[in-house]
Amino acid sequence: MTETLGKIYSTIMKYGPVGHAELAEIPKLLRRIRHLLRVYYDALITSKKTPEFKYCDMADINDVGLKLHEAGVFLQLSPVRLRALFSSAPEMDVFLFDDPIDIGKWRLEAEAAVQAVKSDEEADDDDRERMIDLEEKSGNDCASYQMIFFIGDLLAAFILNPVLDAKDKERAERAMARLVAISTIPVYRSAFGDPLTDAMRPIYWTPKALVRFAHAGGLPALMGDWAESTCKDGICKTAVETLPAKAWNHQTSESLLGVMRELINKVERDGSDITTTPVFANIMHQIYSRYGLDPFERASRLSDSEIIFYFLHRRLSKKPHKFQNAADWISLLAKYNHVPQATRQRHGWMLKTISGRWDCLDLYGCEYSGCPEKSELFQLKERRVRGRRDPAVEDRLFQWGGASKACSRCRHVSYCSVACQKADWKQHQKQCQGEAAKNNNEEI
Numbered sequence: 277m278t279e280t281l282g283k284i285y286s287t288i289m290k291y292g293p294v295g296h297a298e299l300a301e302i303p304k305l306l307r308r309i310r311h312l313l314r315v316y317y318d319a320l321i322t323s324k325k326t327p328e329f330k331y332c333d334m335a336d337i338n339d340v341g342l343k344l345h346e347a348g349v350f351l352q353l354s355p356v357r358l359r360a361l362f363s364s365a366p367e368m369d370v371f372l373f374d375d376p377i378d379i380g381k382w383r384l385e386a387e388a389a390v391q392a393v394k395s396d397e398e399a400d401d402d403d404r405e406r407m408i409d410l411e412e413k414s415g416n417d418c419a420s421y422q423m424i425f426f427i428g429d430l431l432a433a434f435i436l437n438p439v440l441d442a443k444d445k446e447r448a449e450r451a452m453a454r455l456v457a458i459s460t461i462p463v464y465r466s467a468f469g470d471p472l473t474d475a476m477r478p479i480y481w482t483p484k485a486l487v488r489f490a491h492a493g494g495l496p497a498l499m500g501d502w503a504e505s506t507c508k509d510g511i512c513k514t515a516v517e518t519l520p521a522k523a524w525n526h527q528t529s530e531s532l533l534g535v536m537r538e539l540i541n542k543v544e545r546d547g548s549d550i551t552t553t554p555v556f557a558n559i560m561h562q563i564y565s566r567y568g569l570d571p572f573e574r575a576s577r578l579s580d581s582e583i584i585f586y587f588l589h590r591r592l593s594k595k596p597h598k599f600q601n602a603a604d605w606i607s608l609l610a611k612y613n614h615v616p617q618a619t620r621q622r623h624g625w626m627l628k629t630i631s632g633r634w635d636c637l638d639l640y641g642c643e644y645s646g647c648p649e650k651s652e653l654f655q656l657k658e659r660r661v662r663g664r665r666d667p668a669v670e671d672r673l674f675q676w677g678g679a680s681k682a683c684s685r686c687r688h689v690s691y692c693s694v695a696c697q698k699a700d701w702k703q704h705q706k707q708c709q710g711e712a713a714k715n716n717n718e719e720i
Contacts (some may be wrong), residue, residue: 277312279332279710280305281343289345299364303371305427312336313340313419314378321416323380338614341422341471348429348475355437358430362447372430377423378457378465380578382414387463397629398662417467425457426469431455436478436485452492455479459497460534469592473505473512480515487616496534497521503542517555526563529574532567535559540582548613555604564592564599580627583620583720590720614718616687617711618680623720625677633673634660641677643689644700649676650692687709 284305289300308591319325351358354402360370380614393399401621402530434451436443458464459472479485480498490498498519502512527535539559540564543550550556575585592599593607599605625640626635634657642650653676656669680690683697688711689704691697 277316277331280312280650281340282307284309285347287342289350290363296364299361299366302361303365303367304369309340309344309576310378310419310423313337317380317417321413323492328508331700337418337422341425345429345471345474346513348426348433349517352433352436355395355433358437359528363369365497369447372427373447373454375497377420377427377464377602379420379463380414380417382410382417383463383467386410386414388562398631399629400631400633400662413420415466416625420467421469421471425471425475428455428468428472432475436482437506452488455490456471456492456494456497459494460500460531465497465500470506473507475503477507477511480511483518483520485519486515487523491518491526493528493531495523495527495531496538497645498558499535500541501540503538503545516559519671521562524566527567527708529561529571532563532571533574533578535563536571537578537583539573540584543582543584548582551609551612552606554602554606557609558602558604558708559589559600560609561602569596570594577627580624580632583615583623583627584612586627587615587720611718613719614716616682616716616718618682618690619720620685622678622680622682622690626674630665630670633677641680641690642692642696643704644691644696645703646699647692647696649696683708687717 277439284302287294287302288716312332315326315328316337319332325699326384331438339374348482351361372566387408388405393407394405396403431451431454435455439445455476455522458468459476460495467470479489480501486498498512498515502516505512520535528693539556552638569589572589572592576583576589578585588608591611599608625636628636636649637657641647642649653673656673660669676692680692681697682690683704686708688707691700
């Protein structure tokens with residue numbers, strides 16, 4: 277690994293002319309590095325070393341990604357050397373645009389578990405725990421994390437560099453398509469992390485390139501990086517705040533849903549105060565002014581814990597012509613922060629799967645710990661057989677959480693009956709006074 281990486285680095289970074297034969301060898305060397313990274317991380321995860329592990333001789337495996345990043349940035353800033361590489365080594369086109377990116381079977385297994393849990397209404401806490409265990413295990417596989425530095429740098433290079441001929445145009449189009457795909461598909465985003473974001477920074481700070489990236493479907497990537505990358509409060513924040521309005525044109529239903537999913541991620545990570553900022557208001561205005569109510573309706577079911585788009589869909593449905601500019605959104609978004617906790621929980625309950633409701637008996641429905649209905653529902657849960665559906669019991673469970681009433685004074689907690697509220701009053705009284713003072717009484 278050390279020798280192979282050294283050849284790649286010295287050839288690409290060589291001062292002065294580089295021979296055709298030297299450049300022609302680069303794709304083979306890159307594939308060798310990719311293979312040895314797979315050998316290394318498979319051994320790390322399984323604790324079983326194959327005979328080839330002896331070739332994984334880097335003192336610090338992270339130096340692989342850093343050295344490749346240096347070489348990639350050099351090519352990005354040296355269009356002549358980049359063109360010479362692709363001219364001398366036609367296999368570079370295959371490596372960059374066609375070769376599958378090896379994210380590893382561990383991440384694929386974890387992603388399959390995630391999708392299985394999402395699609396199975398019967399999935400329970402045990403299923404989610406197994407899913408989380410697989411995700412944690414797969415997080416140790418950083419083979420693609422190391423390689424994406426170089427791949428991302430070259431994809432960005434073809435997007436940023438001037439187009440001189442038909443071949444350049446073809447590469448630029450293919451680079452854009454691949455970069456959008458690997459930066460917006462969740463399993464890739466999880467595998468690549470900050471190295472990909474780092475490679476994309478030149479696109480984020482180049483307005484014309486960013487607009488083209490947005491029109492190709494890349495806006496969810498920018499919003500996702502704004503939510504969680506190490507650059508979120510730097511280049512990503514600036515890119516979102518200065519995003520040209522025309523970047524919002526030509527968005528598909530899929531890209532808008534991706535944007536709104538990442539905005540929920542942003543709110544969950546940074547808190548709901550982010551929704552009252554001018555940048556968030558401008559994003560809402562750009563989406564609504566171009567695409568109307570439909571994106572908000574589809575996004576309203578994305579999360580049962582952060583119901584910002586459920587709230588907006590309901591309000592926009594009542595007054596569809598009221599919000600004509602970004603300033604109009606500020607007051608509406610401020611109201612969201614005053615939606616009481618009991619209301620948020622009630623609507624979140626409605627969005628949960630049946631197994632999600634059974635798993636959340638302690639958190640929803642009735643604040644009174646001695647609630648008799650809650651106690652009976654727990655007994656029904658214990659007797660419940662997975663896969664056997666009882667509509668009457670499920671409706672009883674749904675009504676218990678969905679038809680609960682908020683405390684009329686503080687609106688912070690809910691009760692399934694007046695009797696439960698009275699029984700809990702001594703316990704709740706002090707909290708009630710504090711929550712009532714916050715004046716969170718905005719209803720959806």
